Amino acid sequence: MLKINGLSKTFGLGSINEKLAVNNVNLTLQAGEFVTVIGGNGAGKSTLLNCIAGVHEPDQGSIFLDSMDITFWPEYKRSQYIGRVFQDPLKGTAFDMTIEQNLAMAYAKGKPLGLQWGVRKADAAMFRDRLARLELGLEDRLKQKVGLLSGGQRQAITLLMATIVEPKLLLLDEHTAALDPSAAKHVLRLTRELVEQYQLCTLMVTHNMKNALEYGTRTIMMHDGSIILDIAGEERREMTVEKLIDLFGRRSGQELDNDRLLLS
Amino acid sequence: MSLLAMQGSVELGIIYAIMALGVFISFRTLNMPDLTVDSSFTLGAAVSAMLCTMGHPLLAIPAAMLAGWLAGNVTALLNTKLKIQPLLAGILVMLGLYSINLRVMFNRANIPLLNQPTVFSSLQGTSLESHAQWLIPLVLLIAVILILYLFLQTRFGLVLRATGDNDQMVRSVGVNTDTTILLGLGLANCLVAFSGALIAQYQSFADVSMGVGMVVIGLASVIIGEVLFGINSLLRRLIAVVLGAILYRFVIAVALHLGMPPTDLKLISAVIVTMALAAPVIKAGLISRRKRHSRRSVHKEG
Numbered sequence: 006m007l008k009i010n011g012l013s014k015t016f017g018l019g020s021i022n023e024k025l026a027v028n029n030v031n032l033t034l035q036a037g038e039f040v041t042v043i044g045g046n047g048a049g050k051s052t053l054l055n056c057i058a059g060v061h062e063p064d065q066g067s068i069f070l071d072s073m074d075i076t077f078w079p080e081y082k083r084s085q086y087i088g089r090v091f092q093d094p095l096k097g098t099a100f101d102m103t104i105e106q107n108l109a110m111a112y113a114k115g116k117p118l119g120l121q122w123g124v125r126k127a128d129a130a131m132f133r134d135r136l137a138r139l140e141l142g143l144e145d146r147l148k149q150k151v152g153l154l155s156g157g158q159r160q161a162i163t164l165l166m167a168t169i170v171e172p173k174l175l176l177l178d179e180h181t182a183a184l185d186p187s188a189a190k191h192v193l194r195l196t197r198e199l200v201e202q203y204q205l206c207t208l209m210v211t212h213n214m215k216n217a218l219e220y221g222t223r224t225i226m227m228h229d230g231s232i233i234l235d236i237a238g239e240e241r242r243e244m245t246v247e248k249l250i251d252l253f254g255r256r257s258g259q260e261l262d263n264d265r266l267l268l269s
Numbered sequence: 270m271s272l273l274a275m276q277g278s279v280e281l282g283i284i285y286a287i288m289a290l291g292v293f294i295s296f297r298t299l300n301m302p303d304l305t306v307d308s309s310f311t312l313g314a315a316v317s318a319m320l321c322t323m324g325h326p327l328l329a330i331p332a333a334m335l336a337g338w339l340a341g342n343v344t345a346l347l348n349t350k351l352k353i354q355p356l357l358a359g360i361l362v363m364l365g366l367y368s369i370n371l372r373v374m375f376n377r378a379n380i381p382l383l384n385q386p387t388v389f390s391s392l393q394g395t396s397l398e399s400h401a402q403w404l405i406p407l408v409l410l411i412a413v414i415l416i417l418y419l420f421l422q423t424r425f426g427l428v429l430r431a432t433g434d435n436d437q438m439v440r441s442v443g444v445n446t447d448t449t450i451l452l453g454l455g456l457a458n459c460l461v462a463f464s465g466a467l468i469a470q471y472q473s474f475a476d477v478s479m480g481v482g483m484v485v486i487g488l489a490s491v492i493i494g495e496v497l498f499g500i501n502s503l504l505r506r507l508i509a510v511v512l513g514a515i516l517y518r519f520v521i522a523v524a525l526h527l528g529m530p531p532t533d534l535k536l537i538s539a540v541i542v543t544m545a546l547a548a549p550v551i552k553a554g555l556i557s558r559r560k561r562h563s564r565r566s567v568h569k570e571g
Binding site for chain 1: 420422423424425426427428430431434435437438439440441442443444445446
């Protein structure tokens with residue numbers, strides 16, 4: 006369970022480029038809740054995610070994961086409980102290392118870091134099994150370098166790495182935005198399967214309004230650093246992209262000016 | 270070139286290979302060009318020489334390695350805690366260590382070890398006595414390669430390699446990259462100082478400027494090895510570094526034999542590394558030029 010209280014983050018404080026990226030955000034995610042986050046460029050979606058992940062230290066507010074106050078934990082320490090997939094497929098894996106070595110590092114999460122053998126035989130068998138479920142034929146390529154794989158394959162592996170040790174929270178930052186449509190669809194399907202299988206508490210940023218409504222159990226919309234819409238249940242089931250655009254206009258007092266958001 | 274000179278360059282190459290493996294750790298696995306090497310090599314030699322003059326040639330080796338380890342740690346801390354760029358952090362430590370090295374050597378610019386017992390004299394009286402000069406470094410080098418080969422496949426070793434690849438990924442699997450850089454640069458400079466310690470005892474002297482340009486020699490060995498012997502597997506990469514180091518010594522020996530003044534050595538080293546680093550660009554340029562050329566000739570024909 007994730008609980009965010011009064012979170013604010015300003016970049017370039019005191020400079021002419023001062024930008025209030027996240028403005029007094031309150032958000033609570035129940036266990037197993039799959040929340041999709043939408044909003045235009047500069048709405049603060051990624052900053053919110055990065056504050057939760059520990060990339061940015063918030064100026065105000067607190068972040069609780071279960072009963073732990075992680076507000077000021079360093080990024081690496083939170084990562085023991087948080088799984089992440091980035092927009093850039095290059096960011097989630099070590100390119101010059103093999104698939105099984107990448108998975109082994111992810112699988113060692115939370116375990117002591119020592120001189121144990123890196124990729125144990127029993128683990129490799131388990132990796133093969135988990136890779137087979139990605140349906141990308143990667144199970145026979147355990148010893149190949151990740152650098153040889155396509156963006157979609159790398160995102161699928163990153164997704165597996167993020168969940169191979171069951172996280173308390175899964176953060177997906179537009180993780181299909183850099184992929185071609187069919188790869189994006191596949192990775193989204195894998196995301197849904199994994200989240201449902203482990204009942205993961207998930208926060209997924211997306212630019213695609215259709216995906217935002219189609220996937221997950223709850224949708225929030227951000228604008229100028231604030232949450233301006235938060236729908237779930239019945240209300241969300243009846244929501245359409247057109248209604249969402251209309252709602253955005255009324256709540257933000259602006260026309261939706263983001264082509265990427267509209268067209269997708 | 271005489272057989273003796275050839276044997277000498279192979280012996281030197283074997284010892285310098287340990288230094289090159291240290292450079293491999295920082296340059297390839299951590300992706301950091303670590304200039305600490307120039308002074309941690311001297312530090313190893315200085316500690317080694319001082320302990321030799323006190324009659325502890327064996328103790329000298331681990332002591333030198335520890336000193337090198339600590340020097341690497343300082344560079345790592347400047348980089349991770351004070352956010353100084355790796356290159357600059359290395360330069361700062363290199364500069365500072367120059368004074369420390371002089372202190373270690375009791376403010377003398379060099380220490381001769383004539384008639385002092387060294388690790389190379391430890392085989393005296395046995396049947397292997399006459400082979401000590403190459404046998405001891407070779408055994409140590411093989412041990413270093415084996416240990417590195419195994420270590421780089423352990424859980425920590427994997428994370429160390431990934432740090433140079435993608436530090437973001439390492440943090441997102443819950444590992445503090447500050448720690449991996451601290452231990453990685455420690456290990457790299459530990460090996461460099463090990464090499465320096467052996468060189469001092471091999472040559473029977475330590476000099477405060479003997480490490481100048483060492484990082485370039487290390488890089489040359491790593492790159493020559495990669496270009497000529499491949500990067501397919503981990504073991505192959507490690508052995509390629511060693512062969513690169515030996516080959517480098519060999520080239521230098523041949524150049525000296527052909528009458529090159531020894532004072533030009535550093536210039537040659539710099540040129541070799543420049544060429545090796547520029548090789549991919551030059552190759553791409555040549556290919557592109559050939560393409561353009563062939564297209565032009567097609568146009569003419571058409």
